[in-house]
Amino acid sequence: MRSLRIGRLWLATSFRAAPVLMAISTVLVAARAVTAPAQTYGISLLVEGLSGDGSNTIAVGVAIIIGGLAVSFIADVVGWPVQQTAEERMAGRVHADLLDVTTGIPGLTHHERPDVADRLELVRERAWRMGVGSEVLLWLFGTVTNTVTVLTLLGSVHPLLLLLPLLGTSRIWSAYKGSMREEKAYEDSLPHERLADRLIEVAKDPRTALELRVFGLGKVLIERISALQAERFKLQVAAAKWSGKVDGAVRLGFALVYAAAIVWVIARARNGQASAGDVVLVLLLAPQVDQMTGGIAQNIYWVGEVVRSFSRYDWLRQYAKDNSWQASTTPAPAKLTSGIELQNVGFAYPGSESPVLSDVTLKIPAGSAVALVGENGAGKTTLVKLLARMYDPTTGQILIDGEALSEVDPEAWRSRMSAGFQDFVKFEFLAREVVGIGDLGRLDDEDAVRAAVVRGDAESVIAGLPNGLDNQLGKKFEGGAELSGGQWQRLALARAFMRERPLLLLLDEPTAALDPEAEHRLFEQYAEAARIAGSETGGITVLVSHRFSTVRMADLIVVLHEGRIEEVGSHEELVVAGGRYAELFELQARAYR
Structure with missing residues (x-):
C-alpha cells in the first residue's frame, strides 16, 4: 500500500510541476528508446535483401534506418531542452x-x-x-x-x-x-x-x-x-x-x-x-x-x-x-474574560523520561501581568512554550476562558499573541523589516513600525544607522550594519511590540543583554502596555526574569522549583511569607547593595 502511495507521489509530483512538458518528453523518450533496436532490425532486413534471401526487404530496411535517424535527430534537438526544463x-x-x-x-x-x-x-x-x-x-x-x-x-x-x-x-x-x-x-x-x-x-x-x-x-x-x-x-x-x-x-x-x-x-x-x-x-x-x-x-x-x-x-x-493538530479548529477568542488556567499540567520533552514540569496548577486572571521566577532549569521557559502551544502538555490541560488550548487553532492563537525571547533571532533584513515582521499585516505601516521602535526603546539604534529604518543589517551584505547584542535585542523587543493588543505577551528574559536600568525602564512600558491591553482585551503578560527589581511590578509572581509551583502571590505577599522568593530576593538585593 505504501509502495503504491510513494509511486503515485512520484508520478504526481513529476507531472504536476510541468504537465505539458512531461507529456511531450514521454512521447520523445519512447520514440528514442525504440529507434536503436528498430534500426538494428532495419539493418538485418537490408542484409537479407543484399544476400538474396529477400530482395524486397531492402527498401523496407533502408526506410526503417532513415526513419530512425530522423526520429533520433528530432528527439535529440527537441527532447533534451524540454526534459531539462x-x-x-x-x-x-x-x-x-x-x-x-x-x-x-x-x-x-x-x-x-x-x-x-x-x-x-x-x-x-x-x-x-x-x-x-x-x-x-x-x-x-x-x-x-x-x-x-x-x-x-x-x-x-x-x-x-x-x-x-x-x-x-x-x-x-x-x-x-x-x-x-x-x-x-x-x-x-x-x-x-x-x-x-x-x-x-x-x-x-x-x-x-x-x-x-x-x-x-x-x-x-x-x-x-x-x-x-x-x-x-x-x-x-x-x-x-x-x-x-x-x-x-x-x-x-x-x-x-x-x-x-x-x-x-x-x-x-x-x-x-x-x-x-x-x-x-x-x-x-x-x-x-x-x-x-x-x-x-x-x-x-x-x-x-x-x-x-x-x-x-x-x-x-x-x-x-x-502532527498538524488538524482537530484544533476552535477560533481564538477576540478577548479574554476569565483568563488562562493550567490544570495539573505536566510535560516531558520527546525522548526524555524525566518531566520538566509536574502537576502545575495555576489560574492567571485576564488583564494581569505575571512573572515566572526560579533557578535555571526550574521549567520557566518550558511553561512559556506550552502557553504559546509549541507543545501540548504530556499530562493535564491548559484552558483559555474555559476552552482547552489543544482545541484552539494554533495559527489563530499565535496571531493573537506576541513574544520576546532571550534567544532572539538576528534577522539580517532592512531595519524596518526586522521590526515590522512582528505584525506582517502592518509590515509596510511606517507609523506602526516607528511606534514599536519607541515602545521597544530602540530609537537610539535606528538613529545610529546611516539610512535609519531603510538600512540593511548584517555585515554579509553591502552597506549592512553590524549591531551589538544589546542593539539587536532592542530591535527584537520593538518587534514584540508591533502587535499592540495581544491576548498573550510572552517575555522570556527579553532584556538579558541590557543593563538593569534599561530593563526596569522597559518593563515599566511593558506594565503600561499590559494595563491597556488588560482593560481593552483582557490581555495577559507573562514575564520571565532573574531580576527581582523588575518582577516585583507584576500583579502575580509564580515561583517554580524543580518543575513545580512552590509559591504564588504578589511581591509583598511573598516577601512576608518568608519562603524561597523572599530568600532569593534578599540575596539579590544584598548583592546590589
Whole structure:
C-alpha cells in the first residue's frame, strides 16, 4: 500500500510541476528508446535483401534506418531542452513543497527528537534527488519501451535468446544490493556528518572566533572533525568495496554466457537454421542488450535514490499530517474574560523520561501581568512554550476562558499573541523589516513600525544607522550594519511590540543583554502596555526574569522549583511569607547593595 502511495507521489509530483512538458518528453523518450533496436532490425532486413534471401526487404530496411535517424535527430534537438526544463520546474516544485510541509508543522517536537532530526536532514539534503525524479521517471519509461522492443526482436530469432536479457537482470540485482548497502552505510554515518558539519560551522563562525583562539580550541576541533570524517569514509568505503566485488563477478559471468549465445546463433546459420539477417540482428543486439542491462545496473542506484527520497518525503508528509493538530479548529477568542488556567499540567520533552514540569496548577486572571521566577532549569521557559502551544502538555490541560488550548487553532492563537525571547533571532533584513515582521499585516505601516521602535526603546539604534529604518543589517551584505547584542535585542523587543493588543505577551528574559536600568525602564512600558491591553482585551503578560527589581511590578509572581509551583502571590505577599522568593530576593538585593 505504501509502495503504491510513494509511486503515485512520484508520478504526481513529476507531472504536476510541468504537465505539458512531461507529456511531450514521454512521447520523445519512447520514440528514442525504440529507434536503436528498430534500426538494428532495419539493418538485418537490408542484409537479407543484399544476400538474396529477400530482395524486397531492402527498401523496407533502408526506410526503417532513415526513419530512425530522423526520429533520433528530432528527439535529440527537441527532447533534451524540454526534459531539462521539466526537471528544473520539478526541482523548484519539490523544494517549495518541502518548505511548505516543514514550516506547516505547528509544534517543535521535530526539532527536539534526534531520530526525527536525522530523517529531516536526509529529506532536506537529498531533496535534489527528487528534483531529478522526472528525468529518472522518463528514463524508466524509455528503458521499459526499449526492453520490450529488444525482447520482441530476439524472440523472433529464437525463443531461447529471451533468456539472455533475463540473465542480464543479475547485474541489476548486484547493482541494487550494492546501492542498498552504500545507502545503509551513508545513513549510519549521518550522525557523524551532522556533528562534523556543526563543528565546521563553529570553526568558521566569527562569533566563536574569539573564544576558539583564547582557549586554543582550533586544533581540538580539527582533530574531532577529522576523526568523524574518517569514520564516515570507513563505513562508505567498506560498502563500495563489497559492491565492486559482487558487480565484477556478475558482469564476468554475464559476458561469458552472451559470448556463447552468439557462437550458437552463428552455428545455427551455418546449418541453415537461421538467416544471415538473424546473425546480424543478434550480433548488433548483443551490445544493445549489454548496454541496456548495464544502463539499468548503473541507473538502478538513481532509481533507488529517487524511490528512497520520495519514501522519506512521503514519511515527512505523513509526519506533518499526524502532527498538524488538524482537530484544533476552535477560533481564538477576540478577548479574554476569565483568563488562562493550567490544570495539573505536566510535560516531558520527546525522548526524555524525566518531566520538566509536574502537576502545575495555576489560574492567571485576564488583564494581569505575571512573572515566572526560579533557578535555571526550574521549567520557566518550558511553561512559556506550552502557553504559546509549541507543545501540548504530556499530562493535564491548559484552558483559555474555559476552552482547552489543544482545541484552539494554533495559527489563530499565535496571531493573537506576541513574544520576546532571550534567544532572539538576528534577522539580517532592512531595519524596518526586522521590526515590522512582528505584525506582517502592518509590515509596510511606517507609523506602526516607528511606534514599536519607541515602545521597544530602540530609537537610539535606528538613529545610529546611516539610512535609519531603510538600512540593511548584517555585515554579509553591502552597506549592512553590524549591531551589538544589546542593539539587536532592542530591535527584537520593538518587534514584540508591533502587535499592540495581544491576548498573550510572552517575555522570556527579553532584556538579558541590557543593563538593569534599561530593563526596569522597559518593563515599566511593558506594565503600561499590559494595563491597556488588560482593560481593552483582557490581555495577559507573562514575564520571565532573574531580576527581582523588575518582577516585583507584576500583579502575580509564580515561583517554580524543580518543575513545580512552590509559591504564588504578589511581591509583598511573598516577601512576608518568608519562603524561597523572599530568600532569593534578599540575596539579590544584598548583592546590589
